Amino acid sequence: MRGCPCVMLRKEGTSYNQNKQMTQSQNQQANDHEVKMRAEHVDFYYGKHQTLFDINLEFRDREVTALIGPSGCGKSTFLRTLSRMNELLGDTTTTGKITLDEEDVYERDFDVVQLRQRVGMVFQRPTPFPKSVFENVAYGLRVAGIKNRSIIADKVEESLRRAALWEEVKDRLNDSALGLSGGQQQRLCIARALAVEPEVLLMDEPCSALDPIATQRLEESILELRENLCIIIVTHNMQQAARVSDKTAFFFMGKLIEFDTTDTIFNHAHEQRTRDYVNGNFG
Ligand SMILES: Nc1ncnc2c1ncn2[C@@H]1O[C@H](COP(=O)(O)OP(=O)(O)OP(=O)(O)O)[C@@H](O)[C@H]1O
Numbered sequence: 001m002r003g004c005p006c007v008m009l010r011k012e013g014t015s016y017n018q019n020k021q022m023t024q025s026q027n028q029q030a031n032d033h034e035v036k037m038r039a040e041h042v043d044f045y046y047g048k049h050q051t052l053f054d055i056n057l058e059f060r061d062r063e064v065t066a067l068i069g070p071s072g073c074g075k076s077t078f079l080r081t082l083s084r085m086n087e088l089l090g091d092t093t094t095t096g097k098i099t100l101d102e103e104d105v106y107e108r109d110f111d112v113v114q115l116r117q118r119v120g121m122v123f124q125r126p127t128p129f130p131k132s133v134f135e136n137v138a139y140g141l142r143v144a145g146i147k148n149r150s151i152i153a154d155k156v157e158e159s160l161r162r163a164a165l166w167e168e169v170k171d172r173l174n175d176s177a178l179g180l181s182g183g184q185q186q187r188l189c190i191a192r193a194l195a196v197e198p199e200v201l202l203m204d205e206p207c208s209a210l211d212p213i214a215t216q217r218l219e220e221s222i223l224e225l226r227e228n229l230c231i232i233i234v235t236h237n238m239q240q241a242a243r244v245s246d247k248t249a250f251f252f253m254g255k256l257i258e259f260d261t262t263d264t265i266f267n268h269a270h271e272q273r274t275r276d277y278v279n280g281n282f283g
């Protein structure tokens with residue numbers, strides 16, 4: 001397994017906004033954000049119905065990219081193409097190329113199990129297993145064949161810390177995960193994804209069921225996680241996209257209309273449709 005430094009959460013005494021500015025300027029200093037994933041000419045069909053049209057996008061290491069666009073425009077479908085999750089739905093076709101570290105993930109001999117470990121996914125609604133908090137996070141480690149109890153315990157703690165949940169659950173690790181609040185369950189699912197040390201984290205509207213405080217916590221976690229990961233997040237919340245993302249991609253009716261820095265998309269987008277959408281004129 002790759003090494004995975006445990007990220008300390010927000011430094012004491014810094015505000016949420018200071019924290020974002022700090023990590024942004026740190027990010028600017030690091031110019032080596034390599035392309036982690038790339039979509040080239042991706043088309044996608046449910047049966048015969050084409051849903052995505054010629055999508056070209058790239059996602060860089062240690063950056064957050066937001067996918068925005070009106071309901072039904074194909075954001076979730078596109079996100080799922082990145083980890084080949086649509087294949088689980090049956091009659092679907094994906095064409096074009098999707099690479100992870102320049103390797104084509106749709107190549108016949110690409111290991112899909114390994115792909116889904118390297119590219120973790122957090123869904124719109126929290127999906128904890130009906131197991132204890134501890135076992136939810138340990139699950140992927142056990143599936144990977146790790147048996148050493150202290151390695152598992154260390155990894156569970158590290159993952160819960162990175163998901164900003166440890167302090168809230170450290171005394172109830174053996175309680176059922178179903179007894180956690182919605183926001184806690186969502187962070188538990190993030191911890192579960194992090195435990196297997198993904199390189200890319202896909203998040204499909206992870207805050208849609210959360211209250212403002214839980215949302216803020218999760219946004220703080222995203223900014224911390226960005227230090228080590230490539231993160232792609234679907235959101236309907238324009239303020240959230242502006243707060244957490246470095247780049248933003250605007251989708252409309254299955255097409256990528258515009259992709260640029262978040263600042264450009266929100267303040268001086270080139271396309272009229274993008275400007276209308278981010279200004280709330282439709283969608
Ligand atoms: N399993 C499926 N089978 C057939 N069509 C589907 C399936 N899932 C989605 N679609 C269709 O594909 C199109 C894109 O859907 P998708 O869920 O990707 O949109 P979205 O941008 O994520 O929307 P939302 O913001 O509402 O989540 C829609 O027309 C949808 O009805």
Ligand SMILES: [Mg+2]
Pocket residue numbers: 075076077204234
């Ligand atoms: Mg969706």
